[in-house]
Amino acid sequence: MTITTPPIAAAAAELPPAAFWRLKGFPLIPVLILLFIAFVAVFADVLAPYDPQVGSLARRFRPPAWQDGGSMAYLLGTDHVGRDVLSRLIFGARVSMIVGITAVLVAGGIGTLLGIVSGYLGGWADQVVMRITDTWLALPALTFAIFLAAIVGPSEFNIILILGLVYWTRYARVIRGEVLSLKQREFVRLAIVAGCSSRVIMWRHILPNVINSAVVLATLMLGVVIVTEASLSFLGVGVPPPKPAWGLMMADGKKGLMVGYWWLTVLPGICIMLMVLSANLLGDWLRVKLDPQLRQL
Amino acid sequence: MSSQPLLSLEHLSAHYVSQQGARVVRAVDDVTLSLNAGGTLGIVGESGSGKTTLALTIMRLLPPAARIVSGRMMFEGENLVDKSDTEMRRVRGKRIAMILQDPMASLNPLFSIGNQVGEPLRVHEGASRAGAWQRAVALLKSVRIASPETRVSQFPHEMSGGMRQRIVGAIGISCEPRLLIADEPTTSLDLTIQAQYLDLLRDLQREHGLALIFITHNLGIVAKMCDQLAVMYAGRVVEQGPVSRIFSTPAHPYTRALLGSIPRMTDNREHLTAIEGQPPDLSALPPGCSFAPRCPMAFARCQVETPPEFAVDEGRTARCWLAAPGADAKAEMMKTSNVA
Numbered sequence: 096m097t098i099t100t101p102p103i104a105a106a107a108a109e110l111p112p113a114a115f116w117r118l119k120g121f122p123l124i125p126v127l128i129l130l131f132i133a134f135v136a137v138f139a140d141v142l143a144p145y146d147p148q149v150g151s152l153a154r155r156f157r158p159p160a161w162q163d164g165g166s167m168a169y170l171l172g173t174d175h176v177g178r179d180v181l182s183r184l185i186f187g188a189r190v191s192m193i194v195g196i197t198a199v200l201v202a203g204g205i206g207t208l209l210g211i212v213s214g215y216l217g218g219w220a221d222q223v224v225m226r227i228t229d230t231w232l233a234l235p236a237l238t239f240a241i242f243l244a245a246i247v248g249p250s251e252f253n254i255i256l257i258l259g260l261v262y263w264t265r266y267a268r269v270i271r272g273e274v275l276s277l278k279q280r281e282f283v284r285l286a287i288v289a290g291c292s293s294r295v296i297m298w299r300h301i302l303p304n305v306i307n308s309a310v311v312l313a314t315l316m317l318g319v320v321i322v323t324e325a326s327l328s329f330l331g332v333g334v335p336p337p338k339p340a341w342g343l344m345m346a347d348g349k350k351g352l353m354v355g356y357w358w359l360t361v362l363p364g365i366c367i368m369l370m371v372l373s374a375n376l377l378g379d380w381l382r383v384k385l386d387p388q389l390r391q392l
Numbered sequence: 393m394s395s396q397p398l399l400s401l402e403h404l405s406a407h408y409v410s411q412q413g414a415r416v417v418r419a420v421d422d423v424t425l426s427l428n429a430g431g432t433l434g435i436v437g438e439s440g441s442g443k444t445t446l447a448l449t450i451m452r453l454l455p456p457a458a459r460i461v462s463g464r465m466m467f468e469g470e471n472l473v474d475k476s477d478t479e480m481r482r483v484r485g486k487r488i489a490m491i492l493q494d495p496m497a498s499l500n501p502l503f504s505i506g507n508q509v510g511e512p513l514r515v516h517e518g519a520s521r522a523g524a525w526q527r528a529v530a531l532l533k534s535v536r537i538a539s540p541e542t543r544v545s546q547f548p549h550e551m552s553g554g555m556r557q558r559i560v561g562a563i564g565i566s567c568e569p570r571l572l573i574a575d576e577p578t579t580s581l582d583l584t585i586q587a588q589y590l591d592l593l594r595d596l597q598r599e600h601g602l603a604l605i606f607i608t609h610n611l612g613i614v615a616k617m618c619d620q621l622a623v624m625y626a627g628r629v630v631e632q633g634p635v636s637r638i639f640s641t642p643a644h645p646y647t648r649a650l651l652g653s654i655p656r657m658t659d660n661r662e663h664l665t666a667i668e669g670q671p672p673d674l675s676a677l678p679p680g681c682s683f684a685p686r687c688p689m690a691f692a693r694c695q696v697e698t699p700p701e702f703a704v705d706e707g708r709t710a711r712c713w714l715a716a717p718g719a720d721a722k723a724e725m726m727k728t729s730n731v732a
Contacts, residue, residue: 218456280497281492281493281494281495281496281497281498282497282498282499282500282501284492284498285492285498285499285560285563286500286511287453287484288451288453288484288485288489288490288492289484289485289489289511289512289515289563290481290482290483290484290485290486290512290515290516291481291485291511291515292481292515295515299503299511300500303500303502303503304500304501304502
């Protein structure tokens, strides 16, 4: 008697990897955009033509290359202190990616954990978590985030924590609902009957079954989190200034909008829009794909 | 068989109490039963008669609204009623195992068969991952799954219904329990697989010296599988004893009515006998015998006094005034009138 193949490998072998890409309605363009942004974020140091934080007042407000007065040296122009906009957008992708993904992980981690515990254990644990969730959801997310940022002070790390703390409740809600129905499933009841402790059941039987929903929620939340991060930066309580964050770039450029320096706000705006839209389209597709009731095979 | 039964329930009652305590549902009411090691006890009754609640009571897995209000459950000399939740967890799956109503849905779709069959071993016996895996292979073999070495690393969706069923059986016996409770394990299966599964359970019982409690509303299964039978009605055991004797001479009118409602190959009745009326509302039981309103033989005493368990003959009891000592002549008379 030998163990032939590890179980996961056996399952993976079932589905040839190529099949994944041929799935109906796969949002190819959004995924390519996200991959592109991720690529840019990772290789920002190599890709950016200039240092994003150093400018020269001698070349302020240069327009993009295709406009009168623009030059190929500064493809997307320069800002009010003469920093290269393209380089700042490239490094801004890094900030958005890091903040977006880690904040979603923090929110997802807290929310999934509390959702499982409250859904599975029920009783007073459920009451406590759900009442906190209700309170949380009653607060407007952005105001709440500004309030927290005002307390702990702006920094990239703090922004991640704040976004995680603001958005975990959505996870808790959804995951709890999922757990309530899983709890009634026969395989969970069999585990109870087999003498598994609540901890073992939550960890081994519930968690793997809610991961699907958590992933879908994460992609949908990515957009929300990035917009909130941009809003916070725009309002000056987000990523602190010299760092190039897209929201911050828009804030810096907004005074120039009325006098024709459109590229300072429109370009980072387009970046935010593309990233959020792509994340949402991917999330929508995943939601349908991973939900057997909505799946059309 | 040993003189001391493996499991004996003594005047066990489990009630559902509504939040304000206004409504009390006597789902299990004053049940006294016993089961010897290696024996098979069938529990029959219609839906809502308390069969499943009784099983959950034995497992100490009653929903929060229900509690055991009185009685003892002696299992291998220990009273399960007094055990803490942690102690009970060590009994469940290890000494008393249970197969649920829908074994088809009892497997976690995300784990391999080996993981799931080995889980009780890891939980109860601290088996290592590899050790549990190897024993899972042996268990699959014992429930007659072909090529267990490859099956063990597959997932539930790769199995047929009958195989999943047998895998659930393998999980049940993985820790060599002394008692296996099967709660309507065959209701979701078609007839051929049902028969195979029952054969398998019986073989496992013989090989491992298991005691079985079979909860069902299928009297055919009882006849095939069980040596003892308890008939439940409205939370009470109205008649219990050896299957053969209950089938040949049912003492309680309810049992008689149940048996009368089974179609037989040999009979040429135009219509099957149905039991008139509805089972009573368990939160508002009639004062006397709970079957009295539907009983064709009920008389004045039945409406006012709840019958205790009377010994009918060796090892058989019935909760019916007709079975009371001295009521023989009357019972005889009633029986003949009913048959005619």
